[in-house]
Structure formats: C-alpha cells, structure tokens
Amino acid sequence: MLRFSKDHEWVRRDGDIAVVGITDYAQGQLGDVVYVELPEIGKKVEKGKEAAVVESVKAASEVYAPVSGEVVAVNEALAGEPAKVNADPMGEGWFLKIRMSNPGELEELMDEAAYKDYVAGLS
Amino acid sequence: MSEWSQAVSGFRASGAAAETISGNRGLQIEENLLFEKDYGGRSGVDLPEPPKVRERIGAVRRKGRIGLPGVSEPQVVRHFTRLSQKNYSIDTGLYPLGSCTMKHNPRLNEKLARLPGFADIHPLQPVSTVQGALELIDRLAWWLKALTGMPAVAMSPAAGAHGELCGIMTIRAAIEARGERRQKILVPDSAHGTNPATAAACGYAVEAIPADPRGRVDLAALEAKLAPDVAAIMLTNPNTCGLFEPDILRIAEAVHRVGAFFYCDGANFNAIVGRVRPADLGIDAMHINLHKTFSTPHGGGGPGAGPVVLSEALAPFAPVPWVVHGKKGFELVEKDKKSLGRLKGFHGQMGMFVRALAYIMSHGADGLWQVSGDAVLNANYLLARLRGELTPAFEGPCMHEVLFDDRFLKDTGVQTLDFAKALIDEGYHPMTMYFPLVVHGALLVEPTETESKDSLDRFADVVLALARRAKAGDAEHFKGAPRLTPRRRLDETAAARKPVLRWRPEGSEKAEAAE
Amino acid sequence: MRYLPLTDAERRQMLQMIGAPSVEALFRDVPEEARLSGPLDLPKAMGELEVERALAAMAAKNTPAGSVPFFCGAGAYRHHVPAAVDHLIQRGEFLTSYTPYQPEVSQGTLQALFEFQTQVALITGMEVANASMYDGATATAEAVMMANRLTRRGKAILSGGLHPHYREITATHGRFVGFETVLAPAAPEGGEDLMGLVDANTSCVVVQNPDFFGHVRDYGALAEACHRAGALLVVAVTEPVSLGIITPPGEMGADIVAAEGQGIGVGLNFGGPYVGLFATREKFVRQMPGRVAGETVDADGRRGWVLTLSTREQHIRREKATSNICTNSGLCALAFTIHMALLGEAGFTRLAELNHARAVQLADRLATVPGATVLNETFFNEFTVRLAKPAAPIVERLAKKRVLAGVPVSRFYPKAKDLLLVAATETTTEDDIEIFATKLTEALR
Known part of the structure; x- marks a missing residue:
C-alpha cells in the first residue's frame, strides 16, 4: 500500500513497518540532492514532525514523518550517494523505516491518484 | 537548481578550455596551489639561528613534518598577485551588490590605520600609554551617536551579525531585568538570514511578518501578532526591497505599546545617513555596518565591524568594554554589574574604527548629507533607466537600492541566475540575486554614491541590451555564461556532495590525523 | 567632496530623467517629522591633509610596541610581519572585493581561502578547517555551541587556564543561548581536575595550550577521558606560532580547535581585527559554523573553488543555521595565509x-631579579612571574620609564595582584631583556 503526504513524502506499508521517502515531485523541486540528514535508529517520531533533512546546494528542507512511531532503519547508502534520491526517489532513494504506533494514520494520507491530482493543482 | 545543472553538463561537451599551450590566456594566468610548489627547505623569510638554550616546552615537542611548502618571496608575491587578478573588486568596476553597499574604499583610511600609534599598540598596554586610541574610539562613538540620535553605543561587535547578537542579547537582558520573560521575536519575510538566525541563537522563537503588496511590513498583520510574549521586532529599514517603511512611526508605537523593543538592522543605513536619525524613528537598538556605510573595505569577506547604538533603556545592559572620561583621561570599563558581559576579545575592531572615523571626518555632516542623497539618486536613476526593459518589483521611488523581479524574463528560457552571469562577461559583478525572498527571481541593484553618472549609464546600457537579447530568444548566450572568466560556471553540486575542503598530497587518502 | 563623482549639473539631469523635482522628493516615504531639513550641526568635510593631521595627533599619544622594550602577550602577540604581506593584502582585488559568492569572479579569494583552510588544518593537526571566524575568543564560544549540537548535551567545562576573555564570552553565550558553563578556578601554577566536573550532560571540556599562564600541556589523557564520558575536547590556542614546535591539538585527540590567528600576519591593532581559526574532524563538518571553500570543477572540467556546504549557514537555514556569522575575517585570513x-x-x-x-633567555634573566619568581616549569614564549610587590603599579611605573613590562594578571583577576604575564618573541632583543630586568630590579627594590 502506497500513500502520500501533502509535504511530498511517500510511505509504503510493509506489515507494521512504514518505508518513507520523498516523491519524484519533491526531488524535482529540490534539484540535485547533496546531503541527507537521517535520524538515529530508535528515535520516536511523530506524524507531521521533522524526521530528516534533505539538502540541495541552495536549500535545506525538513522531511516530516508521515506516520508516528519508532525509527527502525535508515538508508545508510544515502550518506555516500545522495544522488540516489534524485535518480530513484521511490526505490533506492528511500530515507527511513518507521515501526508504526498507529497504522490508522495511513488512512489520513492520499493515495496515488489523489496525490497526482494534488501535484497537478500546484503548478 | 535542476535546470542549472543540466546547463552545466550541456556546455561541458562544447567546452573551449585551453586553446594555448600553457593554459594561460593573455593576462589570465593559471596558478596552482601553493602546496603544489614545494621547494624543499626554502623559506620566504630569513630568521637568525636561535640562541642555544635549555628547551622548556616539556614533553610535547612536535614530531614529523607539518606539511607546509617552502617557497621564496618572489614566488609568494607572484602567487598571490596572480590570485588577486582572478577577483572582481570595487577598484576595478561597479559592484552593484544589493544590500552590501560596495562603495569606494578611500586609501587615506588604509594609511591611517597603519600608523604605528594605532596598528602597533597592544590591547592590554597600560591605558596611560594608549590615550590616543581610547580618544579615537570615543570620538567615533560620539559621531555614531550624533548621526543616529541615540544616547549610547556598544563598540565591540565585530560585524553586522555580531551586532545583531549584541542588540538582541541587550534587549533580553533589559527584559529580564524587568523580571519578565518573553518568547518571541518578529521578523519580516524580507529580512536578512542573519536576523532569524540571531533571534534563534538568543533563545527566541521566530515569527514571520508578511510583506504587503507594496513591499512593506503589513501593519495589520504585525499588530495582530504583537502580544506581551513578544520581546522585539527586527526590522531592516530601509528594507531589503530598497524601500523605506512609511509606517515606521506607527510600527514603533505599536511595538512599544506591548512593552517590546524595536531592533533595526542598520545594513541599509547608507540610504539615510546624515538625513534621518534612527532615534527619531522610535528605534531602540541598531547595528551599523562600518564596512558598508562607513566604507571600511570588505576584504573578500571581512573583517567588518558592527557597533550597536542603544536607547536609554537598553544602554545599562551593553556589553563591556566601553570608554569613559575619567580623572586621569580616558579609561576603559571592563567589568560592570549590569552589563550583559563580554562579546568580543579585547576592545573591538580598532583597525576598522580608524578607517571609519577617517571616512566620517572626510565627509563631515555636509558630505554625509550628500552621500545618502547621491546614493538614493543613483539608485533611482538606474530604476528610471532600466524600467523600460526590466520589471521593477514595486511602484514608486526606491531608496539606495532598486529591486527587480524576473517577470521580464518570462518565457525567455533565461533565469535570473543566467542573466546575472551574462553580466560577468560584460565586465560587471552581478547584482544580488534571489534575495529578498519575497520577490520571484529577485535582482537587487545597489550602485552606491561613489559611482559616476557615466559609469551608471554604461552599466544601464549593458543591462538593457542584455534584457533585449534575452527577449529576442538568445537563451543559449545566457546559459553558457560566463565564458571569459578564469573559470566558467562551477559545479556546486559536486562540491557539496563530496566536500574537498583542503589540499592533501597526491596518493594520500584521508588524513594521517586518524580518528 | 572628493569621493563623490556626481556634479550638480548631472544631478539635475538625473532628476529630470527620474521625473522627480528634487533629491528630497525621493525621500517621500520617510515621515516628514523624522526628516532633517539640512545637514546636522556637526563638523564639516575635511581635506585629506586635515584628516591625516587630526588622526596622526591621536596616534602620537600612544606608545607603539615597536618604540620600547615590549613584553605584553596574554592573547595578542607582537611578531615581525614581512613587508610582502601588507603589500599583497592591499591589492585592490583582495581589499575591495566582497565575500566570494560569485565564484567565477572570485577564484583568487576562494583559492586563498582553500590554502588558508589547508594551512590551519596542518598546523593544528586537524582534518578540516573553516574560512575563519572573528577571533579566537568568539571561535571558542562557537566551538562550545558546536559541541552542544554534536553531543546533544548542554554543559561546557571551561578550564581555569583558558583565557579569561574566552571564558567570559563563552559564558555570555551560555546565558543567552541556553547552555551551562562551569568555570574551573584560575590556576596560575597549573594543575586542575577537570574530569571531576564532567557529568552525563557535559558536551565538552575546553582547555588552552599553552594555557593562559603560559604552561604547556599534554592533553592526550584528558582527550581520552572526555571521549570515554561521551564529551568532546575543545582546545583553544592563543599563540599560533607555538604550533611550530608544540605537538598540535589534533595529535593530542582534540575534537575541535579554536585558535587566535593574529600572531601570524596580523598586527596588534589594539585588539582587532584579528582572525579566528576553527578546525575539526571531517565527520563533524556539517555542524561546523562559518564559511568554507571547497574544490570542484567548472563547466570545462577545470579545477576551481566555490563556497560550499552553505546550507549550514544563516542565508539558507535562517533560524536553523549552525551560527549567525556572516562577514568573518577574510582579509586577516589572507594575511595569515x-x-x-x-x-x-x-x-x-x-x-x-x-x-x-x-622567552627562555628572558625567564633566566628575570629569575635573577630579586623579588621576581618565574612560576612556570614549562612555557612557550610567555610565562607568569610572581612579584614581591603588586604588578599593576610596577607595570605603570615601568611604562613611565618606557618599558612595556607585560600584562598584570589583576587586569583579569583583581585578586591576583602579584602576578605578571610576560612574553618574548623574535622581536625581543637581548638589550630589551637587559633593560627590562634592570628597570624591574629598580622598581622592586
């Protein structure tokens, strides 16, 4: 199940684990990503609050947790190759995995079609 | 950003780098790093053999090579002379960087700052042996107070942002002395990045005030946010759109009504110096960038100086040290119970004080009146000359700088950045770009009063012609610019992804200085 | 006015083009009641000669270090600066350029900064350095704030051997930024137990080498103890020349080095402008304050330099920046380089x-002065002397005899009346030392 937030994070559900990244639209807006600051494993994150930071040359943006829970994994590969966020934002460019404390929160997010409409409305 | 990097890879293929054998191009000479020209034990200084003594440094004698190259004086002089020739400067041409006030730097000031009586005195010599230095600080302080109408000035801050820190700390100390705690500082969207950074550094939450369609503070929005938890407003005036805040007296009144303080970012003081006194605007504290308004050289990024003028209410909390007139002449106060403490080693940027005082005395009250008049006249002249092709962000006259947005580049395929880079090939430093953030694709132009009409006309002709060229569909010209500089556009993405921040000998991976 | 190129005729022409009746009309947004009607009643413009006379008269009231036997240090040191340094930094292309935000027209400044960063990293024994801070004292405060961010802790232990100004400035920041500073008592004779003050909220221990009283230390064991406690070791250096023969902080295990660079290339200048050196480990670089130049390539694939990692800085991050610093000390960094x-x-x-x-010659000679005792077993070019009489009046008395005899510790610690800090550098002659010792002997009699 794939869901999207208004802040352009995507989340893919895998049991009680949510895999989180930023969308293709978001990486396009940011431009070349040069650095990703990821949280420590074990950190508790809250829906809508800062979970990571993604930086391009001229901008730094917070990445908000689309769901609440505990960080159980982060994508270490991004440290050496932040370009993965641009090249494959929905795949190898994932940011973190959250063990969800309230999977019901997923229902508050958009599905793919709704997000597509949402983005179309922005430009 | 993404368009930009595509442009970079686009013209790499057609790159016309080294057409000469040497890689040099006439007067543009390639220069390697100092570290790539080590001549063994050579040195550019001749020092005597140290007298033989029993060493007393203990068991920490440095071992092994440091890694510094050995080079003779002629090689050093040539190295840095060649480097200097890769820089743009005020001495070479108009430097229209908005909000930076790149005016002429008089050489008299350099000469005076180097008098041994100023340059070769130690900050901790007995005060009886530095009476002239304290007199100079006192004299400059007197001028700064007179020009701003304020009763006190903290001289020690080292730069504008340091002055902001001083000002906001002073405000917090005054508020705490009243037994209050306040949590917020209001900062307009158009503010310099240092303003919110300073407020946050002093433990305040930053709340943005939106700009109205005229590019000014939205008074109603401001009043709605003013509450007893607001410590201060930080406002640049004239603001970063190059506009004076016409509601300033009402803003000050509203701020004071809730017991908050009015901090003014004085970066743009050049527009009003000698004509308007910040005290008459209701300001409680304002830093003055001596390296902008009073022409101490920017030096490729400092040193600057940022004295802060203070109202009666704030003065007792100013940081130490300060100069007083004592029984035996000038004295230095270095400890004080009410003072917020110390912010800078020793007594501040003396070298900058000498230069600023020389500048102020050279102009006098009449000259400074003319300075702000000409600064504003020059900016409005450029506005008048350019408005046919460029799009001014706001209606009406500007102050010392004029703001354009990128509407005139719509559908040309040329971005603000490309437009500015094309100016470089024409022999001009670009204007400030993408700042302030309240305007799309901002181009902020500040000519300063030390430009002649001739110089402004030539600049305007070039900008107009470039605008016409962009509109004629020659986007490629802009995307490939600059072509004539020692280096063309630099890959900032690569620099940030894998930072290389120092030289290392070939073959040596990460430093020997292991974890 | 010699700096203003416009003529009255041109001003009229320009106003016509603008469509404004007068320059005053351009100030229409300034509330009428706040506008002055004419120049302030203050002194009028002066010619170059008059200004020079006025300021030279002030300069003449001071006693330049070079005119007398001179022994002041305590964080600012008099060294001989080769003539080429001042000549080169006065080239207009360096002197009158802005921060190198436009790399294509600033390769000179950027390459020089890259060389500066390399030199600073090498002499401090650290991996990376930034493009300078205001001075050593403010760099130390920034180092503590960086340690707080890195460790997510909020208490700094400041050694009694740390320069009092560095201590005061860090404490001021602590009060307003919101972290705790523990000031270990000043220890002129050395020896302090800093680890006893470290707890689970301690972000860093800040020491100085050589320390304020001149003692040279090996902080290797302290670094290890700090790291075991999850804290960082910040080492301040007030005399960069010392790094020529003393094991650098990096080799002792320092995590951040904050140093005053004034001793190399920058004169005394009555305390400023100076140049702060700031160096750290590569892995901490994204929490480092200040500007930094980095290597890259241009569109034609040629090596070049840019300011990089700017997302840490205030113009991008605004209230979330690592520091509010903007203008730093570029030209002094160039002089250093x-x-x-x-x-x-x-x-x-x-x-x-x-x-x-x-300094050894000076110490040996002063040790023979009756009523003067050198406290230090180790020192570099500065040490502490205990006098049989209060130091401040002695210094004042020697100043009248045209000897600048050092810095009384009482200027910082009023109770330490009998202590005097004295420094010698390559500019000190054997004659200077003899004159000082003779006059001090007389004064102590």
Missing part, C-alpha cells in the same frame, strides 16, 4: 624555536 606561505615549513619551525629561545 601569505605570512604562513612566506614562512613555509622551515621558517615556521624556526620562528617558533626563536620565540621559545628568547
């Missing part, structure tokens, strides 16, 4: 040896 380039490996080491040798 050029002086260091002239010195080179051999010259830098020789300069340090010469400083130390002069």
Whole structure:
C-alpha cells in the first residue's frame, strides 16, 4: 500500500513497518540532492514532525514523518550517494523505516491518484 | 537548481578550455596551489639561528613534518598577485551588490590605520600609554551617536551579525531585568538570514511578518501578532526591497505599546545617513555596518565591524568594554554589574574604527548629507533607466537600492541566475540575486554614491541590451555564461556532495590525523 | 567632496530623467517629522591633509610596541610581519572585493581561502578547517555551541587556564543561548581536575595550550577521558606560532580547535581585527559554523573553488543555521595565509624555536631579579612571574620609564595582584631583556 503526504513524502506499508521517502515531485523541486540528514535508529517520531533533512546546494528542507512511531532503519547508502534520491526517489532513494504506533494514520494520507491530482493543482 | 545543472553538463561537451599551450590566456594566468610548489627547505623569510638554550616546552615537542611548502618571496608575491587578478573588486568596476553597499574604499583610511600609534599598540598596554586610541574610539562613538540620535553605543561587535547578537542579547537582558520573560521575536519575510538566525541563537522563537503588496511590513498583520510574549521586532529599514517603511512611526508605537523593543538592522543605513536619525524613528537598538556605510573595505569577506547604538533603556545592559572620561583621561570599563558581559576579545575592531572615523571626518555632516542623497539618486536613476526593459518589483521611488523581479524574463528560457552571469562577461559583478525572498527571481541593484553618472549609464546600457537579447530568444548566450572568466560556471553540486575542503598530497587518502 | 563623482549639473539631469523635482522628493516615504531639513550641526568635510593631521595627533599619544622594550602577550602577540604581506593584502582585488559568492569572479579569494583552510588544518593537526571566524575568543564560544549540537548535551567545562576573555564570552553565550558553563578556578601554577566536573550532560571540556599562564600541556589523557564520558575536547590556542614546535591539538585527540590567528600576519591593532581559526574532524563538518571553500570543477572540467556546504549557514537555514556569522575575517585570513606561505615549513619551525629561545633567555634573566619568581616549569614564549610587590603599579611605573613590562594578571583577576604575564618573541632583543630586568630590579627594590 502506497500513500502520500501533502509535504511530498511517500510511505509504503510493509506489515507494521512504514518505508518513507520523498516523491519524484519533491526531488524535482529540490534539484540535485547533496546531503541527507537521517535520524538515529530508535528515535520516536511523530506524524507531521521533522524526521530528516534533505539538502540541495541552495536549500535545506525538513522531511516530516508521515506516520508516528519508532525509527527502525535508515538508508545508510544515502550518506555516500545522495544522488540516489534524485535518480530513484521511490526505490533506492528511500530515507527511513518507521515501526508504526498507529497504522490508522495511513488512512489520513492520499493515495496515488489523489496525490497526482494534488501535484497537478500546484503548478 | 535542476535546470542549472543540466546547463552545466550541456556546455561541458562544447567546452573551449585551453586553446594555448600553457593554459594561460593573455593576462589570465593559471596558478596552482601553493602546496603544489614545494621547494624543499626554502623559506620566504630569513630568521637568525636561535640562541642555544635549555628547551622548556616539556614533553610535547612536535614530531614529523607539518606539511607546509617552502617557497621564496618572489614566488609568494607572484602567487598571490596572480590570485588577486582572478577577483572582481570595487577598484576595478561597479559592484552593484544589493544590500552590501560596495562603495569606494578611500586609501587615506588604509594609511591611517597603519600608523604605528594605532596598528602597533597592544590591547592590554597600560591605558596611560594608549590615550590616543581610547580618544579615537570615543570620538567615533560620539559621531555614531550624533548621526543616529541615540544616547549610547556598544563598540565591540565585530560585524553586522555580531551586532545583531549584541542588540538582541541587550534587549533580553533589559527584559529580564524587568523580571519578565518573553518568547518571541518578529521578523519580516524580507529580512536578512542573519536576523532569524540571531533571534534563534538568543533563545527566541521566530515569527514571520508578511510583506504587503507594496513591499512593506503589513501593519495589520504585525499588530495582530504583537502580544506581551513578544520581546522585539527586527526590522531592516530601509528594507531589503530598497524601500523605506512609511509606517515606521506607527510600527514603533505599536511595538512599544506591548512593552517590546524595536531592533533595526542598520545594513541599509547608507540610504539615510546624515538625513534621518534612527532615534527619531522610535528605534531602540541598531547595528551599523562600518564596512558598508562607513566604507571600511570588505576584504573578500571581512573583517567588518558592527557597533550597536542603544536607547536609554537598553544602554545599562551593553556589553563591556566601553570608554569613559575619567580623572586621569580616558579609561576603559571592563567589568560592570549590569552589563550583559563580554562579546568580543579585547576592545573591538580598532583597525576598522580608524578607517571609519577617517571616512566620517572626510565627509563631515555636509558630505554625509550628500552621500545618502547621491546614493538614493543613483539608485533611482538606474530604476528610471532600466524600467523600460526590466520589471521593477514595486511602484514608486526606491531608496539606495532598486529591486527587480524576473517577470521580464518570462518565457525567455533565461533565469535570473543566467542573466546575472551574462553580466560577468560584460565586465560587471552581478547584482544580488534571489534575495529578498519575497520577490520571484529577485535582482537587487545597489550602485552606491561613489559611482559616476557615466559609469551608471554604461552599466544601464549593458543591462538593457542584455534584457533585449534575452527577449529576442538568445537563451543559449545566457546559459553558457560566463565564458571569459578564469573559470566558467562551477559545479556546486559536486562540491557539496563530496566536500574537498583542503589540499592533501597526491596518493594520500584521508588524513594521517586518524580518528 | 572628493569621493563623490556626481556634479550638480548631472544631478539635475538625473532628476529630470527620474521625473522627480528634487533629491528630497525621493525621500517621500520617510515621515516628514523624522526628516532633517539640512545637514546636522556637526563638523564639516575635511581635506585629506586635515584628516591625516587630526588622526596622526591621536596616534602620537600612544606608545607603539615597536618604540620600547615590549613584553605584553596574554592573547595578542607582537611578531615581525614581512613587508610582502601588507603589500599583497592591499591589492585592490583582495581589499575591495566582497565575500566570494560569485565564484567565477572570485577564484583568487576562494583559492586563498582553500590554502588558508589547508594551512590551519596542518598546523593544528586537524582534518578540516573553516574560512575563519572573528577571533579566537568568539571561535571558542562557537566551538562550545558546536559541541552542544554534536553531543546533544548542554554543559561546557571551561578550564581555569583558558583565557579569561574566552571564558567570559563563552559564558555570555551560555546565558543567552541556553547552555551551562562551569568555570574551573584560575590556576596560575597549573594543575586542575577537570574530569571531576564532567557529568552525563557535559558536551565538552575546553582547555588552552599553552594555557593562559603560559604552561604547556599534554592533553592526550584528558582527550581520552572526555571521549570515554561521551564529551568532546575543545582546545583553544592563543599563540599560533607555538604550533611550530608544540605537538598540535589534533595529535593530542582534540575534537575541535579554536585558535587566535593574529600572531601570524596580523598586527596588534589594539585588539582587532584579528582572525579566528576553527578546525575539526571531517565527520563533524556539517555542524561546523562559518564559511568554507571547497574544490570542484567548472563547466570545462577545470579545477576551481566555490563556497560550499552553505546550507549550514544563516542565508539558507535562517533560524536553523549552525551560527549567525556572516562577514568573518577574510582579509586577516589572507594575511595569515601569505605570512604562513612566506614562512613555509622551515621558517615556521624556526620562528617558533626563536620565540621559545628568547622567552627562555628572558625567564633566566628575570629569575635573577630579586623579588621576581618565574612560576612556570614549562612555557612557550610567555610565562607568569610572581612579584614581591603588586604588578599593576610596577607595570605603570615601568611604562613611565618606557618599558612595556607585560600584562598584570589583576587586569583579569583583581585578586591576583602579584602576578605578571610576560612574553618574548623574535622581536625581543637581548638589550630589551637587559633593560627590562634592570628597570624591574629598580622598581622592586
């Protein structure tokens, strides 16, 4: 199940684990990503609050947790190759995995079609 | 950003780098790093053999090579002379960087700052042996107070942002002395990045005030946010759109009504110096960038100086040290119970004080009146000359700088950045770009009063012609610019992804200085 | 006015083009009641000669260090700066350029900064350095705030051997920024137990080498103890020349080095402008404050330099920046770079040896003065002397006899009346030492 937030994070559900990244639209807006600051494993994150930071040359943006829970994994590969966020934002460019404390929160997010409409409305 | 990097890879293929054998191009000479020209034990200084003594440094004698190259004086002089020739400067041409006030730097000031009586005195010599230095600080302080109408000035801050820190700390100390705690500082969207950074550094939450369609503070929005938890407003005036805040007296009144303080970012003081006194605007504290308004050289990024003028209410909390007139002449106060403490080693940027005082005395009250008049006249002249092709962000006259947005580049395929880079090939430093953030694709132009009409006309002709060229569909010209500089556009993405921040000998991976 | 090119005729022409009746009309947004009607009643413009006379008269009231036997240090040191340094930094392309935000027209400044960063990293024994801070004292406060961010802790232990100004400035920041500073008592004779003050909320321990009283220390064991406690070791250095012969902080295990660079290339200037050196480990670089130059390539694939990692800085991050610093000390950093380039490996080491040798000669001579005791077993070019009489009046008395005899510790610690800090550098002659010792002997009699 794939869901999207208004802040352009995507989340893919895998049991009680949510895999989180930023969308293709978001990486396009940011431009070349040069650095990703990821949280420590074990950190508790809250829906809508800062979970990571993604930086391009001229901008730094917070990445908000689309769901609440505990960080159980982060994508270490991004440290050496932040370009993965641009090249494959929905795949190898994932940011973190959250063990969800309230999977019901997923229902508050958009599905793919709704997000597509949402983005179309922005430009 | 993404368009930009595509442009970079686009013209790499057609790159016309080294057409000469040497890689040099006439007067543009390639220069390697100092570290790539080590001549063994050579040195550019001749020092005597140290007298033989029993060493007393203990068991920490440095071992092994440091890694510094050995080079003779002629090689050093040539190295840095060649480097200097890769820089743009005020001495070479108009430097229209908005909000930076790149005016002429008089050489008299350099000469005076180097008098041994100023340059070769130690900050901790007995005060009886530095009476002239304290007199100079006192004299400059007197001028700064007179020009701003304020009763006190903290001289020690080292730069504008340091002055902001001083000002906001002073405000917090005054508020705490009243037994209050306040949590917020209001900062307009158009503010310099240092303003919110300073407020946050002093433990305040930053709340943005939106700009109205005229590019000014939205008074109603401001009043709605003013509450007893607001410590201060930080406002640049004239603001970063190059506009004076016409509601300033009402803003000050509203701020004071809730017991908050009015901090003014004085970066743009050049527009009003000698004509308007910040005290008459209701300001409680304002830093003055001596390296902008009073022409101490920017030096490729400092040193600057940022004295802060203070109202009666704030003065007792100013940081130490300060100069007083004592029984035996000038004295230095270095400890004080009410003072917020110390912010800078020793007594501040003396070298900058000498230069600023020389500048102020050279102009006098009449000259400074003319300075702000000409600064504003020059900016409005450029506005008048350019408005046919460029799009001014706001209606009406500007102050010392004029703001354009990128509407005139719509559908040309040329971005603000490309437009500015094309100016470089024409022999001009670009204007400030993408700042302030309240305007799309901002181009902020500040000519300063030390430009002649001739110089402004030539600049305007070039900008107009470039605008016409962009509109004629020659986007490629802009995307490939600059072509004539020692280096063309630099890959900032690569620099940030894998930072290389120092030289290392070939073959040596990460430093020997292991974890 | 010689700096203003416009003529009255041109001003009229320009107003016509603008469509404004007068310059005053352009100020229409300024509330009428706040506008002055004419120049303030203050002194009028002066010619170059008059200004020079007025300021030269002030300068003449001071006693320049070079005119007398001179022994002041305590965080600012008098060294000989080669003539080429001042000549080169006065080239207009360096002097009158802005921060190198436009790299294509600033490669000179950027390359020089890259060389500066490399020199600073090398002499401090650290991996990376930034493009300068205001001075050593403010760099130390920034180092503590960086340690707080890195460790997510909020307490700094400041050694009693740390320069009092560095302590005061860090404490001021602590009060307003919101972290705790623990000031260990000043220890003129050395020896303090800093680890006893470290707890689970301690972000860093800040020490100085050589310390304020001149003692040279090995902080290797302290670094290890800090790291075991999850804290960082910040080492301040007030005399960069010392790094020519003393094991650098990096090799002792320092995590951040904050140093005053004034001693190389920058004169005394009555305390400013100076140049702060800031160096750290590569892995901490994204929490480092201040500007930094980095290597890259241009569109034609040629090596070049840019300011990089700017997302840490205030103009991007605004209220979330690592520091509010903007203008730093570029031209002083350039002077440092050029002086260091002239010195080179051999010259830098020789300069340090010469400083130390002069200080040893001074210490040996002062040790023979009745009523003067040298406290230090170890020192570089500065040490503490205990006098049989209060130091401040003695210094005042010697100043009248045209000897600048050092810095009384009471200027910082009013109770330490009998302590005097004295420094010698390569500029100190054997004659200077003899005159000082003779006059001090008289004064203590």
